[in-house]
Amino acid sequence: MHWWLPPKGSTFAGPIDGLFIAILIITGIAFVVVESGLIWFIVRYRGRPGRKAFYTHGNTRAEVIWTAIPAVTMVALGIISNHYWVEIKGRNSVPPNAYPIGIHAKQFEWQVTYPGPDGQLGTADDFTVRNQLHVPVGRPIVVHLSSEDVIHSFYVPQFRVRQDIVPGMDIRAWFQPTVPGTYELGCSQLCGLGHYRMRAQVFVHTQEEFAAWMKQAAQEATQ
């Protein structure tokens, strides 16, 4: 059993995991300071007969310090986070040469449409496969997400990519896989009784394997 984030599988994983660790350090420090402070106070200032508490209404300097430090930290965190947010999800974030794949989500399956040998979605040589997402490694992939019925969500943990799929909207999400292997795509928004089974296999191929698979799959599709 893995006690940490899943293994990295895309170019997003580095920055996101890095941000996670930065937050872990910040919150970890806060956690230790507060919890150990509490435990110390509980022990040190526990009631004893004859003791009197220290009568004070506060300390303005302390208020300023413990307001300013969290505020500055949060602002810094926001600036760093936003940089990556825009890179991943921004309106102009999809790389122009991204390989397009159509994903139509419906209760309870993923209908994956490939652009076929001509590499263009929406042409005659497109073909659709159920519950299998094949992608080449090292290339940006853009998935065009649509829904047949309810809100679903496209989620591949190792790619650190998640995007809700909303009926009536055409949403694009992109990622660049970095490690060949098999992964799992899960639906990440409750979509009905089969939500827990709405799962697809994700195959990250080397460029050659992907080309070979594409050729074979396109042929099978025409049968």
Added chain:
Amino acid sequence: MTTVAATAHGAHAHHDDRPFIRKYIFSTDHKIIGIQFLFVSLFFLLVGGLLAMQMRWQLGFPGKPMPGGGILPETMAPGGVILPEYYIQLVTMHGTFMVFFAIMPLLVGVYANFLIPLKIGTHDMAFPRINMWSFWSFFAAGLVMLASLFVPDGAARAGWTMYVPLSARHDLSGASLGQELWSVSIILVGLSSILGSLNYISTIINNRAPGMTWFRLPLSVWSLFITAILGLLALPVLSGAAIMLLFDQVLNTHFFDPAAGGQALLWQHLFWFFGHPEVYILILPAMGMVSDIIANGSRKPIFGYHSMVFAIVAIGFLGWIVWGHHMFVSGMNPTLGSSFMVSTLIIAVPSAVKVFNWMGTMWRGNLKFTVPMLNATAFVAMFVIGGLSGIYMAATPVDMFIHDTYFIVAHIHYVLFGGSLFALFGAIVYWYPKMFGRMMSERWGKVHFWLTFIFYNCTFFPMHITGMAGEMRRLYDPNQYTFLQPYQPMREFISISAFLLFATQLIFFVNFWWSLFKGKKAEQNPWHDNGLEWSLPAPAPHGNWEKVPNVYRGPYEFSHPQAREDYLPQYVKLPTDREPASAPAAAH
């Protein structure tokens, strides 16, 4: 307004010759209404817990027949094995009952009603009859929601967040009447909240006793005041959305149907515009009562009273502009993601300020760990964890990864259980003597506290780990995913801890009910506290005071150098005190 307040002011605090039904059933006495909320909400807390136990059975022991599951019908659990469609009903109704019928009414319905007139020094609420309707609409809402569990096709099942189109389209969810009854019940809950808020706001503004200036109000009252404003403005949005949903469900409207020009995301914006202030409604009163209890338990004034007030107001205000952080990956314009991230990170600051001030209160105090103080201290320790985990979600790139995973479930439960519920355990014990004239058992209160604290952390802390691993929410059987199979032992551990946690609450329930009849009779001010309520006999009588007391100081004058005791109530006049001129509100 003045006339009504004057009438309330002149009300009778003495001879009570009302018939039983007017005294205890259709009562307009704020204290009785508070107690009615208490009994009914504790029942719904139990219901919510039972629903969770069934969920945890399926997650810990997937596909196995549940002990006692034989009483469930074939459509829910044939042979005691929970079906997927029943599982998502459990998920939905657990959240619904806990948020709307347990925590919110326990914090607001009980303590706003019970404490506000007592703590500000008046005979009753500004509008006692409206107050009564606030309880009965809540009661009706609860009955409707309970009924939805038993109707054909079962209960609502789109999560307590009820996202459309799943919730609006019966052909897509499999539910029908149950889904509609959810909407009806929520509309009634909204009504109850709005009626209550009207009273709380009016009463606090208008009916404070002479000398009770704004900055002499206890923090419990400040937090209930801000909470009431949040409720007044947020619940109508929820009710409006629920009406639109109901119309889509039964009247063939298409507010949320994209095929007919509606928008699925509209529901999310409406729901979360309500939903975020709602979570502050679920925490602010707890924070306020914790402040009262910690100051009392430390025998010291609250550290930084004014900062604490400003923090409550800041949280209340900022709470309106963060709702989009529930929708970062929803398909909403990503630019909004940036702006909501900023506001969300900023709202962490006033909460941090409060934590430091609680610590400052305990620093150099003379700490007495009664049951309320134990629970209040646990609130601080657990709320910190819940609040810190929120920072991961505020950072949008990280939220992309942990949204809709168990990391969120851990966060929710750390703030709602570790926070609000511990605070409630403390508050219930603390004000029990004033409500019922008896004390709850101190010893069993401590046993309950320690066992709850241990089992609670065992149940919810591991969810941070499984969430980090990518375990999604609302999954009937996570083992369908190969990458989640290794976590089954952890799911089993969580489930067993949850069962033990639930069982432990029986100690609290027995203590509560038994002490009503056999508890030690309470003295007037058992905690040696300073609030106005402790000037009254236990239990407090109808109408509270014959003549409301004058107020000479703030509520946290513990260990005052001029006092003989280590507490100095607000209503006790020292030779050096001047009489307050008149009631601080509009002249009567």
Added chain:
Amino acid sequence: MGKLGSVAAVAGGIGLVALALAGWTRQPAVQGGASVTGKVKFTGKAPANPVIDMTEEPKCKAKYTAPAREQIVEVNPNGTLADVFVYVKSGLPASYKAPAPTGPVTLDQDGCRYHPHVFGILVGQTLAIKNSDGILHNIKAKGTKNRPFNISQPTTMTSERTFTASEVMVPLECNVHGWMHAWVGVLPHPFFGVSGTDGSYAIRGLPPGTYTIEAWHEKYGTQTATVTVTGSETKTGDFSFAAK
């Protein structure tokens, strides 16, 4: 009126009562002895049924040596069409009451396919839905006259449902395995059949009368024929569907 009149009135009254009694106790149309049988022919080139890729469900895939195909157009080697639902659409007397069903109709999910693919059931008869695969199936019935239902079976189990209204045909589907489809004809009488692997069907036990028989196919639509039967004769009713 007089004595004669009274007697006449009483006799008339008794007569009326006797007639009413006779009418009330009149038996419903007895199960007859006539039959309609026939073959459903298919002309033209049979279209290929799409191959089903069951890679996502290894437990089902393992049950096949050659990849399974969808069951949309099932043409038999002898040039006939299977899975055509043939039934009496009209012609039974209004007072006809179907005999009580002798047992349930079983629909099995095996190898991620419905068995049978097309079948009939009486109104009020139990449909026993069996999951022989042991993996999650959901059975969604999209009736218009019957209340839709959508139930899950996460494991090996049997669920029971009944239909309350006559409806031809109620589509059934599984949302977890999008290729799974079945069709059920719900009728208030037992006079229906499904063409088999030799293209033949049989409707037995018909009372004498003139009937409209309809043949229904999921892709090629419906065709009707009129048949008159008496006594215990067997009439032939053939149908022919052409490739489009």
